[in-house]
Amino acid sequence: MDVLIYLIPIAIFLGLLGLIAFLWSLKSGQYDDLEGAKWRILEDDDLPEDRQK
């Protein structure tokens, strides 16, 4: 069972990464417009061939 000494901190560290990722996404304003985001994925004007127009 000694392996727990490594595994648990690793597991918590990985979870912490998830938390940090969430806090970062919150800070960068990704939750400000939940309505718009679902439509933006359908827009194609960020494709490379459109960019050159």
Next chain:
Amino acid sequence: MTVHMRDWDAFVTPLDDGSVHMDLAVEGITCAACMGEIERGLSHLPGIKTARVNLTNQRLAVDWDQQQTAADDIVATLSRLGYKAHPFDPASNKDRQDKTGRQLLRCMAVSGFAGMNVMLLSISVWSGNATDITPETRDFFHWISALIALPTVAYAGQPFFKSAFSALRGGRLNMDVPISIGVFLAVALSLFQTIEHQHQVYFESAVMLLFFLLVGRYLDHNMRGRTRSFAENIAALKAEVAGRIDADGVVREVPLSKIMAGDLVLVTSGERVPVDGIVEDGHSEIDQSLVTGESRLVRAAQGTLVYAGTLNGQGSLKVRVSAASGNTLLDEVNRLLETAAQAKSAYVRIADRAAQLYAPVVHAAAALTFAGWVLFGLGWQPSLVIAISVLIITCPCALGLAVPAVQVVASGQLFRSGILLNSGDAIERLSEADTIVFDKTGTLTTAEPELCSVPDLSDARLVLAGRLALSSRHPLSMALVQATGALVPFETVTEVSGAGVETTHDGQILRLGSPSFCNVPEQNVEAVLREFPGASLLAVRSGDTEPIVLPMRQKLREDAAATVARLVSNGYRVEILSGDRTGAVQEVAEELNIAEWRAELQPAAKIARLDALKAEGRKVLMVGDGLNDAPALAGAYVSMSPVTAVHLSQAAADAVFLGDKLVPVSDALRISKRARRAIEENLWISALYNVVAVPIAVAGFVTPLMAAVAMSVSSLAVTANALRLRIGHHTSG
């Protein structure tokens, strides 16, 4: 706007990198395609750094370089694309980042993350305690839990600790006091137990408790945030700006907050007067109905006092902003507003009322439990564990979550019915209202006038008059256009400021305007006024033929009669309090079958009537829109105003309704009644739960974790009960 040029410096915020930022409320964003169109359209302008539409609150945020593109170009581009945009006054839009909401969300995320991990460790320990966990592993798990829980509680508990601390400093108790004490004791005791190598710790209870409470807080905050952001959009769309005439003679459009006494302001035809002031130049007619409730048009010329919120007719006026000497109408209204609002602050929200009762009981119960067990001979540690269980199990989650959950669901339904809430407790108060007092002008009626009788369209002169009316922005002319269905304007039209419009047709002079402008004999005017008391008059004269006088009245909202009838049949007492003349009010009252009505009331008289109703023990819902209603709106038990109302009234009202119909008023009452019932059910559910759970906890049969689980179950029960509101009853009734 004709000659207006906005003073853009008042609307943009400079950024660190030399570019500027501006927030705009955009009208007409309905779908995702609009979003792409606007962003693409703007990105073609030079110097635009970012342009991002927020579809949730229908706003546009632009960062750009002012050297390359002027703010005018941005608004012009938007209007070319077909969207009307209005910049926010940065002074009234400080809170655009929504700091509180983000902090709550961060706290929720941290406590949620910590809760999951601590739970994982705790379950391992419990199952280990039942089987064969080694004391070393258990201690290790406990220490890791402590390491996660301590910073979490310190961070995610902040909203509660701060509120509890400020309450205690103010000598009060609120819900956050037992929460803070419970969490603090649970963590402190757990730490002590961990150091002592005990079998049980309670970190998970503290963290999970915080998580559930934060969910409730966040929902509550979000509900109010949504209403607020829409109300701000409406304020910006209604253009709280004024055209200031600067010393160089140029008219610049500036936000109202930048207008000082002594400034000269241009009011163009068909525009609302933005300020109180004295006319320096120009002739026009003013529709003062929003201010006085009176529908008759008032002539304005040099020296006339005009009030903010009144509607300018045909001419343009130069208005000198009067000093805030304390006698302006606005000052009087503000004074009444303050006293009225103070009188209302005596109202205590259900949740607060319950909390005042509840918090001392919880503390006393926990303290007595502890004392009782110690006296009974149990050690102080197990006694404290039992006391913490009591504190957690009685923890007012039902109160913390039950009321917000219902409010969120109900406000969503109100929103769908076109009602925006200004205050969080409006639902509770709406549900208790038993008397409804309507203002007449702009509330029972719409803002636009209509002809008193159906026009005889076979009369060619009327058809011509309708076409002539197309050239005027006067409200009476617009009503004539609607009534005649005219489409083709005349090419050359002369406008006589403050009197009417004139053109030549088939060699005949055609005039439309005031009766005197069309040479209507005095006795004809009197005859028409005898037949239609309180009507506004518009006259038509073609060549030398007999002039026609068209009496106009304010148009009732189309469903006003049906809504009033429904309210009466639902047992509400309905009354009209109006500032308009007796004849006009009587006519409306008779049409709507309202027996109780009073006319020609000053703002103070409206308040006096409301006080009289209050003394009778009635709870009054006031519905009004004008400046003269604002004090009454603030003083009534609960109040609503239409979206066309003046800014001050909207701010004073508890709820604002959209659209041309009156039915939102009865919808609001109906939805609130159901919401109120759900709130009461929820309070009963939690009370019942406490009655069952507390004795068990006091007896010491419950560990803090079981308490946390039981508490969560009760929270889920009240949330489910709140969601029940959404099922069925979508029809108006």
